[in-house]
Amino acid sequence: MAVTDPVDTRLLAALAELGKAAVHELAAKVGMDPREVAYRLVALSGSGLPLLVGVESDPQGLRAAIAGAPPSWANRPPPQYPAAPPSQPMPQQPPPMPPPVQGTPSGPYNVQGAPSGPYNVQGSPSGPYNVQGTPSGRYPGPPPRPPQPPRPFTPPAPPLDPAVSTWGLPQTASWARGDEPVKPAGTGKRGRSGEVMETQGLEGEQLSVQLLEVQDPADYLFSAAGYRLEDGERAVVVHTEITNRGSIPFASLPDNYLELLAADGTAIGKAPVSLTSRPPHKIGVKPGETLGGHTVYVLPDATRVVAVRWSPRPEPDERTLTWTIED
Incomplete structure (x- = not known):
């Protein structure tokens, strides 16, 4: 045979x-x-x-x-x-098949070396991308996000009652100062560029975050790193600094949820690139440690940026910090 x-x-x-x-x-x-x-x-x-x-x-x-x-x-x-x-x-x-075996099998064969499940990767790369030469295409970022609905950055809707408009809603103190609108609930602290504001992380970390600089536009820095912007786009670079004032290590990427806020309330997330001339943030801040880093954004050239927002989680809450950058 x-x-x-x-x-x-x-x-x-x-x-x-x-x-x-x-x-x-x-x-x-x-x-x-x-x-x-x-x-x-x-x-x-x-x-x-x-x-x-x-x-x-x-x-x-x-x-x-x-x-x-x-x-x-x-x-x-x-x-x-x-x-x-x-x-x-x-x-x-x-x-021909072999004669049937009586009884039930003891179980499936366990294969050694197989992964037990998917690996969860948190945060973004801790170091810069070394770029040699000029890429042939645009920067390796995600496609532009569709317009997002306004988040709770806009002031509250005006009241209907004229008396309420004068004195404010019940149980509020909007009548005390007429030059500041009522802060929407759950949006955290607010300040201006350059101010240091204190907050907490998801694990109770005692943090201080400072907005040091906003370079808008920063197209020349983007081009010097080997990336290319499409027509109608511009780059923005934000420099922030974070201090761990407590005893619990901050294990996340400091700028993981650092966003730009447009005039219409749209939140703009960071681009997945880093610049060799402006070091990015690294994962983790030990107790007593102060670290800084730069975050890169790519947005339509016509977008007007009015604020920078930091949060320890994707959605803003009482731990969120917002800096106004408009004059």
């Missing part, structure tokens, strides 16, 4: 080298599933090849299993077999 299946040929060549071997040992040598190896060996044995497929057992253990008594090997873990590579498709006319 001539063997034409390349998988059978490889299997028989390995068996000829070993001479005599258990099914799982032969399967480990050729890198296949033991069940498929057993199936192919039984089929090849019935085709007239000088091949004998045998089974070795523990007679006392089998009798105990048949009698219903718990065998001594019942609590042993299942054998570990290596993962099987993809094999060639089986013939359309399979050879």
